Amino acid sequence: MAAAETRLSHTAAMILQAVNAGYGYGFSVMEMTGLPSGTVYPAMRRLERDELIRSNWEQQAIADAEQRPPRKYYKLTKSGKATLEASRRRYPLLVKLIPSEQEEQV
Amino acid sequence: MTLRSSSLCELLCLALLRVASWLVAGRQREEWWREWQAELWHVRRAYAAEYGLWWMAERETVAFCLGAFSDALCFREQFKRRIRLATTMGSAMQCVQALFGLIAISYGVALLLPDVLAILHFSAYRDTRKLMLLRDAHSSDDSVPTISALQYQLWKGRRQELFSDFAYYQIAQQSMMPESSVHATPLVGSIASASSNLFSLLGLRVRFSQEAPGSLPRLILSEQMWKKRFHGDPGIFGRIVQVGSNPAMVSGVVGTGAWRLPGHMDAWLLLPQDMGFSNSLGFVVAHLHTSHTQWGEGWHMSAPTPAGAVDDFFCQSLTERTRGPGDVFLFAVLLACLALPATTSLPLGEYRASSRRLSWFTRVRRWSFLGCKLALLLPIAYFVSLDLAHLRSGMDPVTSEYIQLMSAFSVCLFGLRWSLRDQRQRCPVCLGKLSNPARVGQPSRSFLAWNGTELICVSGHGLLHVPEMATSWFSEQRWLYLDASWEILFTEHVFEAPGYF
Numbered sequence: 001m002a003a004a005e006t007r008l009s010h011t012a013a014m015i016l017q018a019v020n021a022g023y024g025y026g027f028s029v030m031e032m033t034g035l036p037s038g039t040v041y042p043a044m045r046r047l048e049r050d051e052l053i054r055s056n057w058e059q060q061a062i063a064d065a066e067q068r069p070p071r072k073y074y075k076l077t078k079s080g081k082a083t084l085e086a087s088r089r090r091y092p093l094l095v096k097l098i099p100s101e102q103e104e105q106v
Numbered sequence: 107m108t109l110r111s112s113s114l115c116e117l118l119c120l121a122l123l124r125v126a127s128w129l130v131a132g133r134q135r136e137e138w139w140r141e142w143q144a145e146l147w148h149v150r151r152a153y154a155a156e157y158g159l160w161w162m163a164e165r166e167t168v169a170f171c172l173g174a175f176s177d178a179l180c181f182r183e184q185f186k187r188r189i190r191l192a193t194t195m196g197s198a199m200q201c202v203q204a205l206f207g208l209i210a211i212s213y214g215v216a217l218l219l220p221d222v223l224a225i226l227h228f229s230a231y232r233d234t235r236k237l238m239l240l241r242d243a244h245s246s247d248d249s250v251p252t253i254s255a256l257q258y259q260l261w262k263g264r265r266q267e268l269f270s271d272f273a274y275y276q277i278a279q280q281s282m283m284p285e286s287s288v289h290a291t292p293l294v295g296s297i298a299s300a301s302s303n304l305f306s307l308l309g310l311r312v313r314f315s316q317e318a319p320g321s322l323p324r325l326i327l328s329e330q331m332w333k334k335r336f337h338g339d340p341g342i343f344g345r346i347v348q349v350g351s352n353p354a355m356v357s358g359v360v361g362t363g364a365w366r367l368p369g370h371m372d373a374w375l376l377l378p379q380d381m382g383f384s385n386s387l388g389f390v391v392a393h394l395h396t397s398h399t400q401w402g403e404g405w406h407m408s409a410p411t412p413a414g415a416v417d418d419f420f421c422q423s424l425t426e427r428t429r430g431p432g433d434v435f436l437f438a439v440l441l442a443c444l445a446l447p448a449t450t451s452l453p454l455g456e457y458r459a460s461s462r463r464l465s466w467f468t469r470v471r472r473w474s475f476l477g478c479k480l481a482l483l484l485p486i487a488y489f490v491s492l493d494l495a496h497l498r499s500g501m502d503p504v505t506s507e508y509i510q511l512m513s514a515f516s517v518c519l520f521g522l523r524w525s526l527r528d529q530r531q532r533c534p535v536c537l538g539k540l541s542n543p544a545r546v547g548q549p550s551r552s553f554l555a556w557n558g559t560e561l562i563c564v565s566g567h568g569l570l571h572v573p574e575m576a577t578s579w580f581s582e583q584r585w586l587y588l589d590a591s592w593e594i595l596f597t598e599h600v601f602e603a604p605g606y607f
Contacts, residue, residue, distance in 0.1 A: 027145045038176020069144040
C-alpha cells in the first residue's frame with residue numbers, strides 16, 4: 001500500500017500534524033494535542049513502526065551545554081509527509097487545530 | 107518549595123518511571139526508560155514555570171509519570187499480540203485438544219470395562235508394610251492353605267513381641283440359602299470361614315456394613331455374588347441366611363478386585379470369638395508391631411506348634427499382593443524413559459549458533475508446551491494400558507500385569523518419542539507445525555556444502571535446516587530466523603515488529 005493512501009485515525013493524524021508543526025517531543029505533542037501520555041507515546045511508536053515518523057537522540061554535547069539530559073525528538077519522513085497531506089484532505093480542521101510553531105508566533 | 111521536598115518528588119517520579127519501564131518488554135525497556143527520564147526533566151521545568159504553586163507543578167509531574175504506566179501496558183499488549191500462537195492446522199492448541207480427546211476416549215473405555223472400573227475404585231489395604239501372610243515353610247506355594255485353626259489359636263493366645271494381631275480364614279464350598287425362601291435351591295459357593303477381625307485387620311472397606319446381634323456370624327458377600335445371585339438388592343443386608351447348617355446375617359459387601367489374598371471368594375463368614383473353624387487348613391494374616399522394611403519382603407521364623415514341637419514358618423509381605431496398577435505403570439514409564447535415547451535424539455534443536463535469542467516468554471511457552479504434552483501423555487498411557495490388560499473379563503492377574511507392563515511401556519515409549527519429534531518439527535516462536543519440506547544440496551557434496559531438508563514456518567518466523575548426515579560442523583538441526591525483508595513471501599503479517607526475540 002502506498003504511504004499516501006494510508007488512512008490514519010484522527011488521533012494519529014493530530015500527532016502527525018503536531019510533529020510536522022514543530023512539536024518534535026513526546027511531551028510537547030501531549031501539550032499541544034491535549035492527549036494523555038498513555039495515548040501519545042504508543043501512537044508515536046506505531047507511527048514510527050510504519051515509518052511515518054523517525055526518531056533521533058539529541059547529541060550529548062548539546063544537552064551537556066544546556067545542562068539537561070539528551071532528548072529524543074521526532075521528525076516526519078517522506079512517506080509521513082505524504083500521509084499527512086492525505087489526512088489533511090480527510091480532516092480539514094487539522095491545520096487550524098494545530099498550527100505550526102512559526103504560524104503561532106506570527 | 108524546599109529543596110528537600112523537591113528532591114523527594116523527583117525521586118518518587120523516577121521510581122514510578124522505573125517501575126513502569128519494568129512493564130515494558132525487555133528489549134525495549136532501556137530505550138523507554140531513557141526517553142521517559144529525558145522527558146521528565148522537561149515536564150518538571152515546563153510545569154514549574156506554568157504553575158506558581160510548587161505542589162501543583164509536582165502533581166502534574168506525577169500525573170505524567172503515572173501516564174507512563176498506560177504507555178507501558180499498551181506496549182506490552184502490542185508485544186503480546188505479535189507473538190500469538192499459530193492458528194493454522196497443527197497448532198499447539200489443536201495438539202493439546204487432541205491429547206485431551208485421547209484421554210477422554212481411553213477413560214471412557216475404562217468406564218465400560220468392569221475390571222478396570224474396580225481397579226480405579228480400588229481402596230488400598232491399610233498399612234500393607236505391617237501385614238504378613240504366614241505359611242508353613244515346607245510349602246513354596248502361598249496360595250495353598252497350610253495353617254491349622256489350632257496353630258492360629260495358639261499364636262493368638264500367646265503374648266507376641268513381633269506381631270500385634272492375627273486373623274485367620276479357611277476356604278470351603280458351602281451352600282447358602284435365605285431363610286424365607288423355603289423352596290428355592292441353595293446357592294453353592296466358595297465361602298471363607300474367617301475370624302471376625304479379618305477385614306478390620308486388613309483395613310478393607312465393607313459397604314452396607316451391619317453389626318449382627320449376639321453371637322450370630324456375619325456373612326459378607328462379594329460384589330459379584332451380590333449382583334448375580336441377589337440382583338444387587340440392598341434389602342438383603344440384615345436378613346438371615348443359612349450357611350451350611352448354621353444361620354448368619356448378611357451384613358455387607360466387598361467390592362470387586364478388593365480381595366487380594368489367596369483364594370477366590372464368593373462370601374466371607376465372620377465367626378464371632380473364632381468359634382466354628384473346621385479341622386481343614388487355612389491362611390493366617392498377621393499384623394506386625396513395626397514395619398517389615400528392616401527385614402525385607404519375606405523371612406523364615408521358628409514357632410511352637412500345638413504338639414509342643416517347634417516348626418519353621420515363612421512370613422510373606424502383602425505389599426506385592428496389594429500393589430495397585432500404578433506401581434507397574436511407573437515401572438513401565440521408567441523403562442520407557444531409559445529406552446528413549448535409543449529411539450530418537452533428545453535435543454530439541456540447535457540454537458546455540460544463532461546470534462538471536464528468543465525472549466523469556468517465548469522460551470517458557472515453548473517448554474511449557476512440551477511439558478504439557480508429556481503430562482497429558484501419562485494418563486493416556488495409564489488408561490490405555492489398563493484397558494488392554496483387562497479387555498477380557500476374568501483374566502489371570504499375572505497375565506494382566508504383564509499385558510499392562512508391556513502396553514504401558516510401548517505407549518509411553520511411542521508417546522515420548524512422538525512428543526520430542528513433534529517439538530522439533532514446530533516453530534519455536536509460534537509453535538506451529540513446520541511445513542513445505544524441501545531437499546537442499548547434493549549428498550555427493552557433503553564435505554563442501556550441506557545437504558538435508560529445509561522446513562519453513564508458515565507464519566514466516568524462520569527456516570529449519572535438518573542435515574541429512576551429521577558432520578562435525580553440522581551435527582544437529584539449525585533454526586534460521588527470518589527478518590522483515592522476507593515479509594512479502596508470507597500471507598500472515600508477522601513482521602509488523604519482530605518482537606519475539
